[in-house]
Amino acid sequence: xxxxxxxxxxxxxxYGSLTxxxxxxxxxxxxxxxxxxxxxxxxxxxxxxxxxxxxEPTAGKVLIGGKDMAGIPPNQRPTAMIFQNLxxxxxxxxxxxxxxxxxxxxxxxxxxxxxxxDLLNRVSLEGVGDKxxxxxxxxxxxxxxxxxxxxxxxxxxxxxxxxxxxxxKLRQRMISELRSIxxxxxxxxxxxxxxxxxxxxxSDQVAVMNAGQIQQIGSPQEIYNQPQTAFVATFxxxxxxxxxxxxxVSDNQVVLATPAGDLKGxxxxxxxxxxxxxxxxxxxxxxxxxxxxxxxNSFEAPIVQLDFDGxxxxxxLQVEGASIQVIYPQGMHSYHVGDRVQxxxxxxxxxxxxxxxxxxx
Amino acid sequence: MNHWRRLVMxxxxxxxxxxxxxxxxxxxxxxxxxxxxxxxYSFWHEDNLQLASWEKAISEKDEQMVDLEARLAExxxxxxSAGDPALEDQYQQLAAEVSQLESQADQPPEVYSLKNYSYxxxxxxxxxxFLKTIWSSLLVTVIALVICYPxxxxxxxxxxxxxxxxxxxxxxxxxxxxxxLRTFAWLMLLSYNGFINMFLDSVGLIxxxxxxxxxxxxxxxxxxxxxxxxMVFPTYNxxxxxxxxxxxxxxxxxxxxxxxHLRIAIPHAKPGLAVGAITTFMxxxxxxxxxxxxxxxxxLWFTQIIYSWFFDGGNWNQGAAYAFMLLAICLLFVTVMAxxxxxxxxxxxxxx
Numbered sequence: 001x002x003x004x005x006x007x008x009x010x011x012x013x014x015y016g017s018l019t020x021x022x023x024x025x026x027x028x029x030x031x032x033x034x035x036x037x038x039x040x041x042x043x044x045x046x047x048x049x050x051x052x053x054x055x056e057p058t059a060g061k062v063l064i065g066g067k068d069m070a071g072i073p074p075n076q077r078p079t080a081m082i083f084q085n086l087x088x089x090x091x092x093x094x095x096x097x098x099x100x101x102x103x104x105x106x107x108x109x110x111x112x113x114x115x116x117x118d119l120l121n122r123v124s125l126e127g128v129g130d131k132x133x134x135x136x137x138x139x140x141x142x143x144x145x146x147x148x149x150x151x152x153x154x155x156x157x158x159x160x161x162x163x164x165x166x167x168x169k170l171r172q173r174m175i176s177e178l179r180s181i182x183x184x185x186x187x188x189x190x191x192x193x194x195x196x197x198x199x200x201x202x203s204d205q206v207a208v209m210n211a212g213q214i215q216q217i218g219s220p221q222e223i224y225n226q227p228q229t230a231f232v233a234t235f236x237x238x239x240x241x242x243x244x245x246x247x248x249v250s251d252n253q254v255v256l257a258t259p260a261g262d263l264k265g266x267x268x269x270x271x272x273x274x275x276x277x278x279x280x281x282x283x284x285x286x287x288x289x290x291x292x293x294x295x296x297n298s299f300e301a302p303i304v305q306l307d308f309d310g311x312x313x314x315x316x317l318q319v320e321g322a323s324i325q326v327i328y329p330q331g332m333h334s335y336h337v338g339d340r341v342q343x344x345x346x347x348x349x350x351x352x353x354x355x356x357x358x359x360x361x
Numbered sequence: 362m363n364h365w366r367r368l369v370m371x372x373x374x375x376x377x378x379x380x381x382x383x384x385x386x387x388x389x390x391x392x393x394x395x396x397x398x399x400x401x402y403s404f405w406h407e408d409n410l411q412l413a414s415w416e417k418a419i420s421e422k423d424e425q426m427v428d429l430e431a432r433l434a435e436x437x438x439x440x441x442s443a444g445d446p447a448l449e450d451q452y453q454q455l456a457a458e459v460s461q462l463e464s465q466a467d468q469p470p471e472v473y474s475l476k477n478y479s480y481x482x483x484x485x486x487x488x489x490x491f492l493k494t495i496w497s498s499l500l501v502t503v504i505a506l507v508i509c510y511p512x513x514x515x516x517x518x519x520x521x522x523x524x525x526x527x528x529x530x531x532x533x534x535x536x537x538x539x540x541x542l543r544t545f546a547w548l549m550l551l552s553y554n555g556f557i558n559m560f561l562d563s564v565g566l567i568x569x570x571x572x573x574x575x576x577x578x579x580x581x582x583x584x585x586x587x588x589x590x591x592m593v594f595p596t597y598n599x600x601x602x603x604x605x606x607x608x609x610x611x612x613x614x615x616x617x618x619x620x621x622h623l624r625i626a627i628p629h630a631k632p633g634l635a636v637g638a639i640t641t642f643m644x645x646x647x648x649x650x651x652x653x654x655x656x657x658x659x660x661l662w663f664t665q666i667i668y669s670w671f672f673d674g675g676n677w678n679q680g681a682a683y684a685f686m687l688l689a690i691c692l693l694f695v696t697v698m699a700x701x702x703x704x705x706x707x708x709x710x711x712x713x
Contacts, residue, residue: 054609075615087606091628100624104615152614 004155011060020046022212035199038209080154086145088133095129101151119147235359259320265350286349295344402681407469477682494663498645509592517600579655592637599633
């Protein structure tokens with residue numbers, strides 16, 4: 001069994017005055033689905049191309065299976081890449097696309113065809129070998145690209161937002177298919193995306209990136225429930241936040257003085273002390289509307305907008321200095337725009353994080 | 362009708378009329394009509410035997426008329442009253458016959474035959490020049506392909522944008538100078554006492570100047586230079602559209618540079634290369650100035666023979682047949698090229 005872990009050690013890449021990747025360290029284990037999640041321009045694609053060998057890092061090194069990859073060209077690395085636009089060869093038939101790696105290795109044509117059909121079966125694409133890529137649907141092309149990459153028997157498969165061109169339904173189906181292909185092949189998948197839905201749904205580990213640096217690494221649950229920075233809290237999922245000053249710290253429970261009144265929450269990864277500026281984050285689905293007995297935290301606000309979102313209703317409220325959203329199941333309330341309602345949330349659902357760059361900045 | 366209405370709606374009536382009438386004029390007046398006329402010319406010749414017999418008849422009748430005049434004058438020394446009416450009639454008839462023959466001889470009869478073509482087939486010198494022209498044009502095309510592809514690939518895929526722009530200007534500017542001047546520049550470079558010989562002599566590589574212009578070398582060099590850009594443009598255009606990810610994907614799958622070119626880049630550029638090859642071949646086969654300037658007496662080009670039929674020999678029919686043969690071979694070349702490279706010209710129009 002080859003070692004399939006990837007170590008990124010102090011990787012930096014600058015283009016002139018622009019820093020794409022900034023002293024990044026990460027350890028990617030074996031047999032897993034790893035995602036780099038970040039907004040466009042955060043350096044995630046550069047990072048992927050550094051791992052693939054298309055880009056030389058300005059500083060730092062990449063170790064794959066413990067071996068330093070410096071100076072090793074892409075075709076000699078145990079990686080295979082799936083490009084954002086898939087980069088299928090349009091003038092070759094599907095089976096020739098899949099068999100390209102075998103062709104390079106000098107496998108006979110007859111054998112190539114057998115191997116290609118075998119790979120096509122593995123991605124459940126029987127009987128399309130003789131077609132041309134443009135004759136296939138988006139999802140089928142996707143699978144051809146995966147089969148073509150698997151032909152080199154990579155230890156690490158690098159995927160550069162390959163689902164971004166698909167429509168929503170197909171994307172959802174491909175997400176589960178990618179997941180099962182990863183499980184079945186036991187190849188380490190490194191997936192780049194700006195779509196948090198994809199990252200959260202597929203990954204064992206997610207690394208949230210911004211401005212060339214990793215903001216947080218963790219399981220999808222950790223990333224969503226315990227964001228460590230303001231950026232992660234606002235980039236992954238929707239989040240309400242209140243700016244304030246810490247009034248009182250006791251037993252990890254923190255009281256924050258905000259324009260909406262005193263609100264209580266818990267510290268995330270970093271602890272602060274009284275008088276510090278801090279932000280309180282609470283998810284829209286963790287807030288409830290309507291009068292409650294002894295709420296842990298509550299304030300009153302007018303409804304400024306109501307949006308229909310299929311199963312749920314998104315209610316926007318205007319609070320002094322902030323705009324708050326609350327999500328509740330369709331039909332649970334019958335409010336109208338302009339109604340003044342009470343918003344409340346539990347202290348355990350509120351996270352207190354030091355101020356920082358948000359995803360909206 | 363619908364197309365026309367759309368054209369008018371999008372461009373206005375004046376533009377629409379121009380857009381339709383200019384190509385139509387160009388097609389009919391500049392291409393179809395002259396070509397048809399030339400094809401017609403190539404299939405007939407003036408019947409010289411008939412002409413000679415008419416001319417002989419005219420001179421015979423002239424003599425008879427002189428004779429008759431003499432006899433009439435004898436009968437009537439005074440010449441005041443009418444002479445023998447029979448003789449008079451005979452004279453009038455002869456005069457009419459002569460004038461009719463003369464008008465016929467002014468427009469000699471056109472005899473339709475393959476004589477003009479069989480003349481080319483039968484003339485060993487012309488035949489060999491014809492074949493040599495085709496062969497040399499093929500050679501020019503191949504040399505141009507070998508030069509064009511790396512240049513186009515470099516410009517389209519490797520050169521940084523700024524550098525590519527500078528290189529492009531460098532390639533285009535010489536083409537602002539007309540072909541004859543550019544060819545003369547090559548004459549200065551390649552001639553017996555030219556720059557290249559001077560240079561080679563001064564660095565001691567040669568003791569005797571090389572006769573570049575004696576054989577075909579000068580013509581091949583000059584033509585390749587004159588026409589290679591017509592191949593670079595379409596090839597460059599297509600290679601620009603080659604997604605760099607495809608090259609990287611191939612590289613990632615283990616392909617070396619040769620395979621990347623053979624399997625990815627060249628197939629992608631093929632329609633451009635084919636268009637370029639066709640253009641270059643056509644231009645080379647139809648070139649007049651380059652062989653006239655750079656060619657020696659041993660490297661006559663077929664176009665020079667066509668020229669001499671039209672303007673030195675005054676035999677347009679023979680010239681037309683020769684020109685048509687050249688055109689036919691060029692069209693054959695286009696068809697064969699398209700077949701060999703598998704380029705579908707309908708598909709090509711979609712790409713541009």
